[in-house]
Amino acid sequence: MVNKRFLYCLIIVFIAFSFCSNLAAVDSSGKHEYQLYKNIENFGIVTFPKKYIYPELEQFIQSIKFEPVESGDAVMRFGTDGENSTYMMPQDVQDKYAIKKFIILQILDDKSLLIGIYDPDFGLTLLPGQYQLDEIGENIKETLKIFRRKGSVQEI
Numbered sequence: 001m002v003n004k005r006f007l008y009c010l011i012i013v014f015i016a017f018s019f020c021s022n023l024a025a026v027d028s029s030g031k032h033e034y035q036l037y038k039n040i041e042n043f044g045i046v047t048f049p050k051k052y053i054y055p056e057l058e059q060f061i062q063s064i065k066f067e068p069v070e071s072g073d074a075v076m077r078f079g080t081d082g083e084n085s086t087y088m089m090p091q092d093v094q095d096k097y098a099i100k101k102f103i104i105l106q107i108l109d110d111k112s113l114l115i116g117i118y119d120p121d122f123g124l125t126l127l128p129g130q131y132q133l134d135e136i137g138e139n140i141k142e143t144l145k146i147f148r149r150k151g152s153v154q155e156i
Helices: 004-021 055-063 091-096 133-148
Strands: 033-038 043-048 067-073 075-078 085-088 101-107 113-119 123-126
Touching: 043 055, 043 133, 055 133, 067 091, 085 101, 085 113, 085 123, 101 133, 113 133
Parallel strands: 043 101
Antiparallel strands: 033 043, 033 067, 075 085, 101 113, 113 123
């Protein structure tokens, strides 16, 4: 039987190209402004580009008790072990707010979302496909529950 984690990682590598290829279409200036939201548990939600944040997304993020704390130019970063890459908040901003685990939402101009999840124990996971907010709202809440568990996202 194939190791679930290995299979999961293989799928992620396959779809990473799709996620990264959409980045070029976001902003022709080459800059991607992010908005960082944080909750009292020091979990984060990073959205970019900031100019595409729409009212329903903002309302959802605040309804799950995340507040905007900082925005600025996003930087390309890799996961813990150099796996996958996407735009995120700079490392110094992450350190400033003591954020260890966070969700990344890339907003496309049609309000579709590309999703990434960062956990220092598991690295950077980029989910396949594009989603609408109503499709993934519960998944975001479930991801936060996983963040709260001791040991975090060790197995999928």
